[in-house]
Amino acid sequence: MTMAEPGITLTDDDRRAVGRWAADCAERVLPLFEARAPGDSRPREAIAGIRAYAHGDMRKGPLRPLASAALAAAREAGDPVATAAARAAAYAAASPYVHDLVSPQQVNHVFATALRQAQARELAAGGDPGAGDEEIRWAVEHASPEVRAVVRRFPSGAHVRTRLGALHRRLDAGLRVSPPR
Numbered sequence: 001m002t003m004a005e006p007g008i009t010l011t012d013d014d015r016r017a018v019g020r021w022a023a024d025c026a027e028r029v030l031p032l033f034e035a036r037a038p039g040d041s042r043p044r045e046a047i048a049g050i051r052a053y054a055h056g057d058m059r060k061g062p063l064r065p066l067a068s069a070a071l072a073a074a075r076e077a078g079d080p081v082a083t084a085a086a087r088a089a090a091y092a093a094a095s096p097y098v099h100d101l102v103s104p105q106q107v108n109h110v111f112a113t114a115l116r117q118a119q120a121r122e123l124a125a126g127g128d129p130g131a132g133d134e135e136i137r138w139a140v141e142h143a144s145p146e147v148r149a150v151v152r153r154f155p156s157g158a159h160v161r162t163r164l165g166a167l168h169r170r171l172d173a174g175l176r177v178s179p180p181r
Contacts, residue, residue: 046090
């Protein structure tokens with residue numbers, strides 16, 4: 001199978017499970033955005049949208065403009081912590097758009113929210129890598145069996161030699177194993 005051939009089955013239930021997890025991840029750092037950009041509700045609206053989708057109360061179509069609006073908030077924030085937190089919200093809203101392709105790039109879409117969550121927390125802690133590591137641990141521990149099953153369907157992504165790449169490796173490894181009972 002080539003990288004561009006479809007070969008992974010993703011159901012609406014799979015997309016909703018990923019959306020619930022992504023919303024939980026983004027919500028953890030939403031206060032960091034709101035403290036730095038009071039009055040900008042776009043990231044909060046993106047999280048509310050993905051929650052509505054995850055609960056079956058909304059189709060995924062309205063999520064695209066919510067994600068775009070949260071990305072605009074990230075660009076306009078003028079603060080690295082707020083930018084990372086707004087991106088977490090945007091990527092959460094966009095999470096149902098992961099494609100069912102056998103491609104390591106697609107698993108990156110599943111991971112994007114948790115990675116920006118960790119980045120926001122780490123930046124807020126003055127660059128303390130322990131803060132980012134703790135957020136990745138939290139994200140792994142709070143991933144449902146359904147989210148882990150989705151991740152296992154995709155090949156691992158490429159791991160760059162950056163701090164975000166290190167967080168990506170920890171998240172990828174953690175989600176590919178079954179949680180302890």
